[in-house]
Amino acid sequence: MSREKLIRVFGPGVAEAVTQPVDPPLLTTREGWDLAASRRLAPLKRADWAPKGTEVGPRDPRLMYHAEMLPVVTPALWRGLLDARRQLRKNRFRSIGRATDMIIDGDRGTGKTTLLVQIGRGFQGLIESDLGSDPNRIPVIYVTVPPERESNLHWSLPLAEFLGLNHTLNPDDRNRRTADMTEAVAHVMRQAKTRLVLIDGINRIQDNEIAAAFSYFEALQDRTNVTFIFCGTGAREIVHEARYDKRRKNLPDVVKGKTYFSDLPMLWAGVIPYGNDWHSVVQGFEEDLCLYDHKPGTLLKLSKYLHQRTGGYIASLSDLICQAAQEAIETATENEPEAITKRLLDDIRIGRGDSR
Structure with a gap:
């Protein structure tokens, strides 16, 4: 399956392509997500x-473009999109039982949120292509774990915010009291034909909050038939504990003692080892550069150096190349080409133990 088909191509029902907005969209709102x-x-x-x-x-367009560039197809992104597409295709037309949820796990900086967002984009594109444009349809919801998680009220608020529901009991109340929006959220999700909910930052849930949080997700799923994708470092253990560990004493003997870590599909995002996969990722960045004087193959020749600088973390590589590309644009002169060089890369500071 080509990179174009996995990431870029959408059907005719999707809104016309737009350039990078002046201000980055807030994905946790419907307007920002759709943009x-x-x-x-x-x-x-x-x-x-x-x-x-x-x-x-x-606000030069190329400066803005190089702030983020494009999602490069890492092994994790390629495999994750493929697995998610298959699972969501199956879930879409099933009516008995809960849909099969998915988990995205991996170390920080390995591209988990990128994978999560691209899965959501692809699914929304599929729905729009199949059913046509409908301003009342909300096929995908993207939320992050709220700062407070003690009750159903707290869990309902990010969903209500995404859907644009007013959750304030009394706008004139100085304390801005809010209501549990679960009933309204479930109703709107059913009416809007929501089928996928993306939960990012699941690692922020504390141990004593796991059972209540996932009870809420299951109750909402029973009423809406959505698929959840839980994303965050350690998501596998969090979801597994929610589904089994706290209730293991009540399980049938045939289930007790099982050693699997998850009975849900796992989408892994890991460090990219030095080798062909890494070379392919570096080449992907190089092909997407928009620099007047950059010579093709320059970054690929620096592939080993780039791996040493970033440790194989895609987030660190993106940070390094994006900063270098922007600096090349801003500092180019008649005597200084608009290109990424090792000398320029050496002058860029990033994390992951880069202490120079």
Whole structure:
């Protein structure tokens, strides 16, 4: 399956492609999510570049583009999108029992949220392509774990915020008291044909909150028939504990003592070892650069150096290349080419033990 089909291509029902917005969209709102989901994931056309030598302003399109660039197909992204597509295709037309949820786990900086968002974008594109455009349909909800998680009220609020529901009991109340929005959320999700809920930052749930949180998810799932995808470092253990460990004494003997870590599909995001996969990722970044003087193959020749600098973490690699590309655009002169060089990369500071 090609990169185009996995990441970039959407059906005719999806909103017209847009360029990078002036302000990054807030994914936890419906408007922000739809804007991100409809954005064309492709490098800027050369015809849209400012002429070489033009003074670069703070909102130059190429500066904005290189702040994030495009999702490069790492092994985790490739496999995760493929597995999710198969699972969601199956879940979509099942009516008996709960849909099979999924888990995205891995170390920090390995691309978990990127995978989560791309799964959501792809599913929304599939629905729009199949059923056509409908302003009342909300196929995907993206939320992060709320700062307070003691009750159903707290869990209902990020969902209500995404759906644009007013959850304030009395707007004039100085304390801005809020109501448990579960009933309203479930009703809107059913009416809007929501089928996928993305929960990011699941690692923020504390041990004593796990049982209540997942009881809430299961109750909501029973009423809406949605699929949940739980994303965060340690998500596997968190979900497994919620489903079994606290209730193991009540399980049938045939189930007790099982050693599997999860009975749900696991989508792993890991460090990329040095080798062909790493070279492919570096090449992906290089192909998406929009720099006047960058010579193809330059980054690929620095592949080992880039791995040493980043430890194989995709987030660190993206941070390094994006900063270097922006710096190359801003500092280019007649004597200084607009290109990423090792000298420029050496001057960029990133994390992961990069102490120079």
